[in-house]
Amino acid sequence: MxxxxxxxxxxxxxxxxxxxxxxxxVTRKFRGPKMVGPALERLRLSQEDAEPSLEYCSNCKNxxxxxxxxxxxxxxxxxxxxxxxxxxxHSLGEELLAHGEKMAKLAVNLPGGAFFANMGMHIxxxxxxxxxxxxxxxRSLPAxxxxxxxxxxxxxxxxxxxxxxxxxxxxxxxxxxxxxxxxFVAVMQANxxxxxxxxxxxxxxxPMVVTGYLAEAEQHAEKNSELIKKWREKSVPVITCCTSxxxxxxxxxxxxxxxxxxxxxxKNLYDAxxxxxxxxxxxxxxxxxxxLEEKVIYHAPCHLRAQGFGLPALDLLEFIPGLxxxxxxxxxxxxxxxxxxxxxxxxxxxxxxxxLFARIKGSGTATAVSDCGTCRLQIAHGAGVAAVHPVTxxxxxxxx
Amino acid sequence: MRESxxxxxxxxxxxxxxxxxxxxxxxxxxxxxxxxxTLTIGGGTIDLLGYGNDxxxxxxxxxxxxxxxxxxxxxxxxxxxxxxxxxFFLAICESxxxxxxxxxxxxxxxxxxxxxxxxxCLVPKTMDTTCLKSAHTVYAAGFQGxxxxxxxxxxxxxxxxxxxxxxYEIVMVNPHFTDGRDVSALDVARWLDTGTGRKExxxxxxxxxxxxxxxxxxxxxxxxxxxxxxxxxxxxxDCRLVETVAIPPSVTGFRLRSMMLNYLKTAGVRIIEQVxxxxxxxxxxxxxxxxxxxxxxxxxxxxxNFILANGGFYGGGLRAEPGQAIEPIFNLPVExxxxxxxxxxxxxxxxxxxxxxxIGITVDNKMRxxxxxxxxxxxxxxxxxxxxRGYDFCFEKxxxxxxxxxxxxxxxxx
Ligand SMILES: Cc1cc2nc3c(=O)[nH]c(=O)nc-3n(C[C@H](O)[C@H](O)[C@H](O)COP(=O)(O)OP(=O)(O)OC[C@H]3O[C@@H](n4cnc5c(N)ncnc54)[C@H](O)[C@@H]3O)c2cc1C
Ligand code: SF4
Ligand code: SF4
Numbered sequence: 001m002x003x004x005x006x007x008x009x010x011x012x013x014x015x016x017x018x019x020x021x022x023x024x025x026v027t028r029k030f031r032g033p034k035m036v037g038p039a040l041e042r043l044r045l046s047q048e049d050a051e052p053s054l055e056y057c058s059n060c061k062n063x064x065x066x067x068x069x070x071x072x073x074x075x076x077x078x079x080x081x082x083x084x085x086x087x088x089x090h091s092l093g094e095e096l097l098a099h100g101e102k103m104a105k106l107a108v109n110l111p112g113g114a115f116f117a118n119m120g121m122h123i124x125x126x127x128x129x130x131x132x133x134x135x136x137x138x139r140s141l142p143a144x145x146x147x148x149x150x151x152x153x154x155x156x157x158x159x160x161x162x163x164x165x166x167x168x169x170x171x172x173x174x175x176x177x178x179x180x181x182x183x184f185v186a187v188m189q190a191n192x193x194x195x196x197x198x199x200x201x202x203x204x205x206x207p208m209v210v211t212g213y214l215a216e217a218e219q220h221a222e223k224n225s226e227l228i229k230k231w232r233e234k235s236v237p238v239i240t241c242c243t244s245x246x247x248x249x250x251x252x253x254x255x256x257x258x259x260x261x262x263x264x265x266x267k268n269l270y271d272a273x274x275x276x277x278x279x280x281x282x283x284x285x286x287x288x289x290x291x292l293e294e295k296v297i298y299h300a301p302c303h304l305r306a307q308g309f310g311l312p313a314l315d316l317l318e319f320i321p322g323l324x325x326x327x328x329x330x331x332x333x334x335x336x337x338x339x340x341x342x343x344x345x346x347x348x349x350x351x352x353x354x355x356l357f358a359r360i361k362g363s364g365t366a367t368a369v370s371d372c373g374t375c376r377l378q379i380a381h382g383a384g385v386a387a388v389h390p391v392t393x394x395x396x397x398x399x400x
Numbered sequence: 401m402r403e404s405x406x407x408x409x410x411x412x413x414x415x416x417x418x419x420x421x422x423x424x425x426x427x428x429x430x431x432x433x434x435x436x437x438t439l440t441i442g443g444g445t446i447d448l449l450g451y452g453n454d455x456x457x458x459x460x461x462x463x464x465x466x467x468x469x470x471x472x473x474x475x476x477x478x479x480x481x482x483x484x485x486x487x488f489f490l491a492i493c494e495s496x497x498x499x500x501x502x503x504x505x506x507x508x509x510x511x512x513x514x515x516x517x518x519x520x521c522l523v524p525k526t527m528d529t530t531c532l533k534s535a536h537t538v539y540a541a542g543f544q545g546x547x548x549x550x551x552x553x554x555x556x557x558x559x560x561x562x563x564x565x566x567x568y569e570i571v572m573v574n575p576h577f578t579d580g581r582d583v584s585a586l587d588v589a590r591w592l593d594t595g596t597g598r599k600e601x602x603x604x605x606x607x608x609x610x611x612x613x614x615x616x617x618x619x620x621x622x623x624x625x626x627x628x629x630x631x632x633x634x635x636x637x638d639c640r641l642v643e644t645v646a647i648p649p650s651v652t653g654f655r656l657r658s659m660m661l662n663y664l665k666t667a668g669v670r671i672i673e674q675v676x677x678x679x680x681x682x683x684x685x686x687x688x689x690x691x692x693x694x695x696x697x698x699x700x701x702x703x704x705n706f707i708l709a710n711g712g713f714y715g716g717g718l719r720a721e722p723g724q725a726i727e728p729i730f731n732l733p734v735e736x737x738x739x740x741x742x743x744x745x746x747x748x749x750x751x752x753x754x755x756x757x758x759i760g761i762t763v764d765n766k767m768r769x770x771x772x773x774x775x776x777x778x779x780x781x782x783x784x785x786x787x788x789r790g791y792d793f794c795f796e797k798x799x800x801x802x803x804x805x806x807x808x809x810x811x812x813x814x
Binding site: 012014015016018019020025028029030031032035053064065066067068069070250251254255266267269281282305306307308309310311314315327329 | 401402434435436437438440441577579580581582584586587590648649654662665670671672673674675676692694695696697699711714715716
């Protein structure tokens with residue numbers, strides 16, 4: 001039996017979720033979390049009824065955070081979305097956006113693959129090919145790194161320590177932003193931890209779940225869960241640097257799937273910054289930081305806030321002398337995984353992000369910090385400033 | 401080990417005020433919060449005390465306070481702290497650029513969407529009705545498609561009330577929402593947040609209203625805690641605008657919550673969302689920390705003092721179980737009639753307070769929970785808001801008032 005039940009009757013129709021949903025706020029095409037989630041779920045339990053506006057939910061989870069009654073609204077939406085694909089086919093764009101891992105593997109495994117793939121995306125975008133399949137041409141798809149994280153990691157000579165952690169890189173860090181993974185490894189090394197990377201890990205499944213490929217994502221959940229279990233049994237913590245992967249592995253697996261050991265696994269999964277802050281609590285964090293005379297602005301990803309341990313990066317960055325960190329506190333960035341890459345969601349995504357962009361631009365800082373890879377993409381695109389993961393700043397401060 | 405001076409459990413109005421007041425005293429504050437509390441559902445007005453024990457409207461809240469029964473939270477808190485709490489709150493509003501109006505010696509009667517008047521005490525400037533006194537013409541404005549808001553009903557019912565016999569005219573604004581989605585006041589407010597929305601609204605109204613009149617509106621004058629929309633529209637129309645009280649989602653409550661959150665975050669208060677506090681770690685009658693239970697694992701947060709502001713039966717601060725009411729985190733004593741049949745008064749709209757509404761935690765004048773024998777149940781816990789014993793906020797109209805005064809008093813005691 002799944003630990004988490006999806007009982008729409010817990011909803012008291014209080015509308016708290018409606019008041020906090022960023023998509024409802026900027027477009028009237030979406031009927032809102034209360035209606036599309038619990039209210040229609042009651043109908044869906046008795047009859048098959050596709051609600052067209054369901055596609056507008058970005059799975060950002062602000063509704064879940066607002067609800068006083070613990071209704072897992074966003075997950076009800078994702079389950080209903082998957083159901084709706086019983087009677088219709090995915091578009092080519094959806095197919096592509098859900099399977100970033102597959103595409104990346106194809107691209108980087110060819111000689112010079114990343115280069116040509118990036119070029120192809122560029123040309124494709126220029127020719128309007130992306131738009132033809134429903135992917136926006138107004139922003140570029142994240143480029144592939146010349147060398148994946150896994151490949152760089154394998155060449156790395158680590159110092160061996162008795163304390164070990166397993167790193168779950170996730171697709172974005174592995175293929176698009178490997179530097180975050182490398183920075184994480186360096187930070188753990190500075191804290192006398194050896195990092196193990198489990199090569200068998202697969203995409204967490206988040207892009208599939210939001211695109212309605214629930215069964216396929218379940219296979220990924222099974223595979224990853226088995227590996228997490230293996231490390232759990234050896235008492236080695238598994239750590240993510242990507243907030244959406246973290247949320248998926250810990251929470252959404254439990255909400256969506258009936259796989260053995262999920263609840264136990266969740267106890268062994270950590271967000272990188274939370275893990276480091278726990279080290280600090282035990283007096284074990286290496287605080288030999290050099291000063292970084294810099295002012296940065298921090299953006300809290302929705303998928304981090306939804307995990308219910310606050311914003312550990314803010315506490316952690318306080319250890320770096322000279323660094324001034326301002327909390328943007330401007331809500332959702334709007335990109336929400338692959339949501340803002342869809343041609344018909346681009347404007348919604350940018351409208352949601354407007355508050356954050358204005359806040360960042362107004363702050364006069366040249367660097368933004370955020371734990372989520374797609375938030376960083378959106379910040380760079382919308383606010384025009386470089387955005388880094390908190391571990392990158394930590395690494396810089398260790399190196400000086 | 402990280403330790404806060406104060407942990408506030410719950411981010412409803414009581415928790416937000418408690419956090420702000422404790423921060424002001426230089427304490428290191430952490431807020432642990434699940435859900436957004438009742439502010440975004442209920443109105444953003446601060447009802448202090450509207451009706452006396454006999455169900456009759458009071459001349460003013462201060463007069464009612466003088467005659468309040470001993471078990472009432474206000475009696476425990478005492479007048480000086482209530483005055484101080486109001487002053488503290490008004491100062492926050494002022495510094496945020498969203499000043500509230502009102503004082504304890506004055507009852508404000510504000511119009512509702514049903515065309516009735518409701519008593520309150522502190523209101524945003526958008527709900528200031530003084531301009532109605534001298535007004536000859538009052539426009540009752542509506543928005544096409546806005547759910548459960550009928551300007552003709554507002555006008556018809558209000559016109560029968562003393563002081564409201566005005567020349568009413570109905571004006572409708574069309575926000576051009578062409579889709580099938582229900583229109584809420586929040587939707588209209590978001591439309592008016594935009595420059596184009598305001599322009600369009602003004603364009604439609606300016607043709608229909610005479611300068612110098614008052615326009616009664618649903619609560620739609622923007623979502624941010626400032627008066628930009630109000631001022632821009634008043635200037636453009638040369639009219640005074642008054643927002644009425646309407647059904648949820650509450651725009652005025654939304655503004656108030658945003659204002660408080662901005663204040664807290666700017667002050668550096670840590671707010672941890674999406675956590676459910678499950679139990680406490682106790683040692684020698686003191687609470688050392690509270691344990692949150694999330695889908696992944698438990699986490700412990702340590703503090704010197706704790707303010708319990710997690711609401712009543714609605715929201716989870718109190719729980720009803722067969723034959724008893726419980727407080728689920730610390731298992732504090734909750735006073736409730738022994739027989740559950742006696743919790744409710746059979747007449748739902750009876751002229752007496754409902755005993756279930758008065759169920760709650762008994763406290764001393766520092767808001768510390770008391771055991772049945774009158775001793776302090778736990779030294780370093782302080783109670784604020786809806787979970788207090790001895791008042792029926794719905795009957796007496798005192799919800800946010802008790803939240804404000806008790807949140808403040810709890811923070812003064814830590
Ligand atoms: C529909 C409605 C309309 C109202 N209108 C008005 C009005 O116009 N004027 C007025 O003065 N009053 C009004 N009230 C009353 C007023 O809203 C409340 O009395 C007052 O705001 C209560 O505040 P609170 O902070 O005590 O509780 P709440 O606002 O209920 O906040 C409690 C918070 O604690 C959280 N919580 C609960 N358990 C836990 C836990 N275990 N861990 C962490 N967090 C937890 C809850 O999720 C919630 O966020 C209204 C109430 C309702 C329901
Ligand atoms: S997950 Fe986000 S977009 Fe979807 S209903 Fe909830 S708040 Fe709205
Ligand atoms: S916040 Fe929760 S209880 Fe309130 S309407 Fe939304 S789903 Fe229902």
